[in-house]
Amino acid sequence: MTQVTLRDLTKKYSSQVKAVDHLSLEIPAGKITAILGPSGCGKTTLLKLIAGLVPPTSGDIFFDGISQLDIPAEKRGAVMVFQNHLLFPFLSVGDNVAFGLKMRGEPPQLIREQVLQILELVQLAGYEKRQPSQLSGGQQQRAALARALITQPRILLLDEPLSNLDANLREEMRELIFNLQRQQGITTVFVTHDQEEAVMLADQIALVFEGVLQQVGEPRAFYERPANLATARFFGANNILPGFDREGRIDTASGSLQIEENQIPPGPVNLVIRPENIRIVTEKGDRNNIIVGRVRSCIFAGTRTRMKITVEGALLEVVTDASPLRCYQEGETILLFLPPAKLWAYPAKESSV
Numbered sequence: 001m002t003q004v005t006l007r008d009l010t011k012k013y014s015s016q017v018k019a020v021d022h023l024s025l026e027i028p029a030g031k032i033t034a035i036l037g038p039s040g041c042g043k044t045t046l047l048k049l050i051a052g053l054v055p056p057t058s059g060d061i062f063f064d065g066i067s068q069l070d071i072p073a074e075k076r077g078a079v080m081v082f083q084n085h086l087l088f089p090f091l092s093v094g095d096n097v098a099f100g101l102k103m104r105g106e107p108p109q110l111i112r113e114q115v116l117q118i119l120e121l122v123q124l125a126g127y128e129k130r131q132p133s134q135l136s137g138g139q140q141q142r143a144a145l146a147r148a149l150i151t152q153p154r155i156l157l158l159d160e161p162l163s164n165l166d167a168n169l170r171e172e173m174r175e176l177i178f179n180l181q182r183q184q185g186i187t188t189v190f191v192t193h194d195q196e197e198a199v200m201l202a203d204q205i206a207l208v209f210e211g212v213l214q215q216v217g218e219p220r221a222f223y224e225r226p227a228n229l230a231t232a233r234f235f236g237a238n239n240i241l242p243g244f245d246r247e248g249r250i251d252t253a254s255g256s257l258q259i260e261e262n263q264i265p266p267g268p269v270n271l272v273i274r275p276e277n278i279r280i281v282t283e284k285g286d287r288n289n290i291i292v293g294r295v296r297s298c299i300f301a302g303t304r305t306r307m308k309i310t311v312e313g314a315l316l317e318v319v320t321d322a323s324p325l326r327c328y329q330e331g332e333t334i335l336l337f338l339p340p341a342k343l344w345a346y347p348a349k350e351s352s353v
């Protein structure tokens with residue numbers, strides 16, 4: 001099992017395009033790490049840097065503490081399964097999967113055995129004679145995975161392995177990758193722009209915007225304590241209340257609010273709260289953090305109800321877990337409780353993506 005360390009890694013394709021920007025990251029051995037971020041943020045470039053397919057402009061890459069900068073791609077033992085060009089179209093599935101072992105000059109009998117074994121593993125037993133064009137998209141993805149796995153890589157790099165698949169196949173493929181990884185314990189890095197996918201599959205997520213690492217940690221942390229406003233918004237915490245931090249209390253247009261954790265200096269802030277963390281209450285009582293709103297819309301969505309509520313200074317989205325007995329009417333006044341532990345403050349000068 002191989003631990004990967006990226007140290008202050010930068011990749012510039014030209015003076016204008018900085019695809020990866022001073023990025024440092026520990027990729028733990030034998031775990032699944034997701035590189036998550038919007039299109040063009042440098043995810044594929046990061047995988048290519050690890051694989052040795054493009055050289056970094058500066059910084060270093062270590063496998064188990066050994067710098068890989070002078071080690072060519074084919075000697076690194078990191079194999080990459082690409083976003084698009086999955087299989088050689090002119091080779092059968094079996095020959096595609098056998099490719100890596102043939103290149104190494106392994107004996108034909110051993111290659112045959114291993115191909116059959118690995119095809120079985122990715123649930124493609126019996127498909128070895130087919131051409132890639134005779135496979136479905138999901139089967140092609142699995143054959144490409146088999147082609148990578150057969151070489152027993154130290155590190156498996158998967159570029160958007162679930163894209164181009166419909167919902168059922170995505171789930172099947174997700175389970176397959178998860179189970180294979182757990183069985184074989186290969187250090188796996190996969191790239192996605194889909195936060196749900198990252199959360200379901202990864203032990204660790206590294207969120208990247210414009211080549212810059214925003215946050216790294218367990219999936220749960222991105223919901224419970226996003227590192228910055230942009231991260232909070234990317235993970236669906238889209239309610240923003242501008243305010244002014246007066247050491248402990250935050251003055252907003254909707255009143256003065258308390259937050260549990262306050263690590264930022266006094267000054268202008270943005271308060272952020274997830275839609276499902278806002279609670280509708282019927283009376284104020286002696287509680288803090290109750291604000292008054294007016295219902296803009298209320299949509300019954302099966303097991304949940306989604307509301308837009310105008311408060312002084314902001315428009316908030318509220319998602320209630322169970323459906324209320326009735327939908328609220330447009331224009332109705334409503335009381336909202338914003339729990340101090342679920343309200344996060346970020347300096348207002350932080351950019352938002």
Ligand SMILES: Nc1ncnc2c1ncn2[C@@H]1O[C@H](COP(=O)(O)OP(=O)(O)OP(=O)(O)O)[C@@H](O)[C@H]1O
Nearest residue numbers: 013017018019038039040041042043044045046193
């Ligand atoms: N060979 C190249 N030459 C010049 N610029 C490149 C090259 N490859 C990528 N880029 C640029 O580098 C940036 C990052 O590209 P990259 O392919 O790593 O993004 P990505 O996060 O994988 O995007 P997507 O989710 O769309 O696949 C983009 O601005 C892209 O245009």
Ligand SMILES: [Mg+2]
Nearest residue numbers: 043044045083
């Ligand atoms: Mg890409």
